[in-house]
Amino acid sequence: MCEPVCPWEAIVPEEDVPAALQEDIELNATTAKQRSAFEVPGSERIEAIRRPPSSE
Template identity: 55%
Template sequence: MAWVITRLCRDCVDQACVDVCPVECIYAYTGDDHQKFPNQLYIHPEECIDCGACEPECPWEAIYEDVSVPEVLSEDTPLNALTVDNMDDFEVPTPEEQDQPTPEQVSDNKKKWGLEP
């Protein structure tokens, strides 16, 4: 089992999750194909040890256990898995300090992606 970064991360990318991952399996895309790999972070499913440490660190509530990814975000599980065969284009990012989103911003982001009505 692995955890999944969903599209709720897109363009938020504060990277709060990166520092807590004990096996450094949370990656940023460094290639040119931004249609295929949008601006978000990705969890390598074969490196993830299923510890769950990243999930509570995400202020945008973007991280789910693979068995719990909501249906509306389900395409993000195979998207994270594409890291496995494309590791030349991924690297562990260096987190930068970011402002915390407000509860309203978190809710608006979920609405944007169809997770909340």
């Protein structure tokens, strides 16, 4: 079964973000403000780094 990119359960108010993910709040804000500074890889790049699925 495929999972959506961001399942609705993952969307929580900032004050409810788990401690292990707190650093991501600032990173997400930075990427939103500086979107042009980030490169989105094309399909060729994605295929080049694709790994086989884990057995886990």
